Amino acid sequence: MKFSRKTQEELGFYVYGLVDPRDNKVFYVGKASGNNRAFDHFKAFKNESKKSQKIDEIQADGTKPRVDILRYGLSSEETAFEVEAAIIDSIGIENLTNAVRGHGIERGRITAETVEKLYASAPIQVSDIEECCIAFFIHRTYSPxxxxxxxxxxxxxxxxxVSAKKRQDLTHKIALAVVDSIVIRVYSIEGWFEAGATFSSRKRQGYPNNRWEFVGQLMDDHPLLGKKLVEDDGSPLIAVQGGYTYFPR
Incomplete structure (x- = not known):
């Protein structure tokens, strides 16, 4: 199926869901602009993504995914991004085949307790952190x-x-899970292993060289838990290339 030119014009910026007809659940959320992008997912690509695997599974069962339009006639691409991200947050990325939560996640779904900590509690300047920590920025994979x-x-x-010395000597024994500059969890780091060596709830196709994972314990009473991390000028700590950074700097 494809949309006619007239339908594309009426749709404008729109957000769509790919639906598994076997249970009528949305398994992927996307956005498009007056085109047939929603149907491009069904083309025969050599792709091992979770989305492609789900499509193959549905088709192997003798049926095909359905495209549902979730919102259309949106005023701009920015609005479409916001709607897409809100729907992903509502469903939960762990229940979808999307790789990331979407755009505008700094204003995305968080608990009332977290948003209160974000705006009401005194921030912590990262230059004041003296304990050896590794901050992991997980905003792309985290879901409330x-x-x-x-x-x-x-x-x-x-x-x-991850530094071989820091792994072997465990010089940094504290892991901070950071979402939009807020420390949402703190873990002790008990040891490092090659990626894929320990039990995980995450499914991954292969593990490239030089990727690592730690094992540890949740720390419910760490003083940085729930704190907003800021730079010396008061700006929020932002994610760095590679996805993690060491403290003290």
């Missing part, structure tokens, strides 16, 4: 509807290029 095991796993896996 995730289980504790899932949050733990997306914090500890699968990091590239």
């Amino acid at each position: 509807t995730a289980t504790e095991q899932e949050i733990y796993d997306c914090t500890r896996q699968f990091w590239e290029g």
